[in-house]
Amino acid sequence: DLKRGKWEFLAGQTWSWLTPNRTGIGPMPPDLAITYNEDQNLGVGVPYTRAAEFRIAYHANEHWAMGVGIEDPNQYIGGYVALPSQFTAVGAQFDNGANAGAANLMPDILSKVTYDRDFSGRHFHAEVTGLFTGAQASVMPVGSTSFNKHNTFGGGGQVAANYELRPKLLLLGNAFWSDGGAHYLVATGPQLVVRPTPAGTDVSLTMVHAGAGSAGIEWIASEKEAFAVYYGADYYGRNSFPDTTNTAHPGTIIGFGGPGSPNTNNRAIQQVTFDWLQTLWKKPRYGALQSYVQYSYLTRAPWSVAPGDPKNAHLSMVYFGFRYVLPSTSGTLLRVPYPN
DSSP, rough: OOOETTTTEEEEEETTTTSSSSSSOOOOOGGBBOOOOOSOOOTTOOOOOOEEEEEEEOSSSEEEEEEEEEEEEOOOOOTTOOOOGGGGGGGSSSSSSSSOOOOOOOOOEEHHHHEEETTTTTEEEEEEEEEEEEEEEOOTTTTTOOOEEEEEEEEEEEEEEEEEETTTEEEEEEEEESSSSSEEEEEEESHHHHEETTTTEEEEEOOEEEEEEEEEEEESSSSEEEEEEEEEEEEEEEEEOOTTTOOOTTEEEEEOOOTTTTTTTTEEEEEEEEEEEEEEEEETEEEEEEEEEEEEEEEESSOOOOSSOOOSSEEEEEEEEEEOOBOOTTBSSSSTTOOO
């Protein structure tokens, strides 16, 4: 991460620009709204990846920053997508859960604009992020001796903001919507589906709608305690159609989320989380020792369930951990009790 004047250049593995910031446009964890959660997947409703990236940012002044960059993509279908019966081999050209090294059409292109301002000592941050993504696959049409290459493109955007309602009491939220942005949501749904042509002799690729949102409140109650409450949700749109290549069982529905689809085809995932952080010991010269307790309650609703099965699933998760926070070069602790 190199900075010179108003310019900043970053290369390597880091947090995606779709990960909301608390302040500015930078990549450091204290600058990011990655929750107080002990869960390393952050939480439902918060898009993120830790991908290889290259990006350029311009800090116009103390309020505005903007940039553009590329990130490692992932044309992901997991085990969610039912493929056309005559073209099942095309699944190996995607990340199907066992093929994470599948070739991609292009890197994801992201841009971000941020705004920061203090109002009577209360910090306000807002940002807008854009995404452009693509995918590819090649198949040999029925009756042909050569391959046809198929491309599809998608994109999306996110708005996020946070505001200090009072000193040490922060309200924050984000909203994300996309065609093909699933791999930024912990891969709980597919990026795209493979659709057969009406004649059943070839295919096309179409993106799956993916959206997410979260809201939370964080309170630093004292020098030794902090609390947080978050709500988040992910949503995947249905993208299903008849399998025109299946002559043995005409009318079979394939794709994602159609009638009779597996109960792994998620429609919505929701999560409520409560966090309690304690600083057990700290010295500016040596660092700090913190404990983290997280409780989360989740629900998962698929697009289709078998008769007699529950319409959704429920889960409670409890995390507990200790964390040692290193001092900064100035001898002060970085945003204790924020996670670092």
